Amino acid sequence: MSGNRTFTMIKPDATASNNIGAILQKINEAGFRIIAMKYTRLSAESAGKFYAVHSERPFYKDLVNYMSSGTIVAAILEKDNAVASFRELIGATDPAKAAPGTIRALFAKSIEANAVHGSDSDENAQIEGNFFFSELERF
Numbered sequence: 001m002s003g004n005r006t007f008t009m010i011k012p013d014a015t016a017s018n019n020i021g022a023i024l025q026k027i028n029e030a031g032f033r034i035i036a037m038k039y040t041r042l043s044a045e046s047a048g049k050f051y052a053v054h055s056e057r058p059f060y061k062d063l064v065n066y067m068s069s070g071t072i073v074a075a076i077l078e079k080d081n082a083v084a085s086f087r088e089l090i091g092a093t094d095p096a097k098a099a100p101g102t103i104r105a106l107f108a109k110s111i112e113a114n115a116v117h118g119s120d121s122d123e124n125a126q127i128e129g130n131f132f133f134s135e136l137e138r139f
C-alpha cells in the first residue's frame with residue numbers, strides 16, 4: 001500500500017520570486033495537509049548531502065550551488081497516495097514538459113530552477129523529511 005506522506009521543498013527561484021504563498025495555496029487546494037514546515041537556507045554541504053543520490057550526475061555541482069543560493073521552504077505533506085499525487089500536482093522535472101496548470105508549469109524557470117522538489121518514493125519521503133525535521137517538529 002502506498003504511504004500518505006511526502007516531502008517537498010519550495011526552491012530558491014520560487015522563494016526569490018515571491019511565489020511561496022501561491023505554491024502553498026496550490027498544495028492546500030489539492031488536499032494536502034501540512035505536517036511540518038520550515039523556512040530556511042541550505043549550506044552547500046547540506047545541499048550536497050540532501051542530493052547525494054545525484055552525486056555522479058553531470059548537473060550535481062550546479063544543483064548544489066543553486067540549492068544553497070537562497071532561501072527554501074521545506075515541508076512534510078499528508079494526503080492519501082501522497083508521493084504520486086504530489087508528483088502529479090508539480091508536473092515533470094523539466095517545466096517545458098510539465099502539464100499545464102501544474103506547479104512547475106506555472107512557476108518554474110528551468111529544469112534546474114524548477115520551483116519545487118517532490119519525493120520520488122515513500123522511502124525517500126521518509127528519509128528527506130527526517131533530514132529537515134526531528135520527531136518533535138512533526139504533528
Ligand code: CMP
Pocket residue numbers: 054059063093111112113114116117118
Ligand atoms: P528535483 O526533483 O529536486 O531532483 C533533482 C534536481 O536536479 C531536479 O529537481 C532539478 O532541480 C535538478 N536538475 C538539474 N538538471 C537536471 C536534469 N538534467 N535532470 C534532472 N534533474 C535536474
